[in-house]
Amino acid sequence: VKKEAIDQLNTAAQQLGTYVAKFWVRANTAQKSPALLDELARAQGIVVIELRSYDQATHTISPNDAQKLVSEVRRALTGES
Numbered sequence: 691v692k693k694e695a696i697d698q699l700n701t702a703a704q705q706l707g708t709y710v711a712k713f714w715v716r717a718n719t720a721q722k723s724p725a726l727l728d729e730l731a732r733a734q735g736i737v738v739i740e741l742r743s744y745d746q747a748t749h750t751i752s753p754n755d756a757q758k759l760v761s762e763v764r765r766a767l768t769g770e771s
Contacts, residue, residue: 696731711766712736715759717744737766 696714703710714736731738739762743752751759764770 693730699736700734713739715739715741718742737762
């Protein structure tokens, strides 16, 4: 992922309006995203969720990662801590 992708997500969210949450859901790949991109995303209000169990062959995640995804999305949409 590059900075341009983060900018593109922000631009799309601005077009959609006020009640939009921005998420960057990514797999745990061998090629880690630079910490600077994570910081940039978070600084722009993007929720970064890493699913470490993602299997590219089967396109599945573990039950724990599924729960993590649901929890993070719920937290962002409801404002829960």
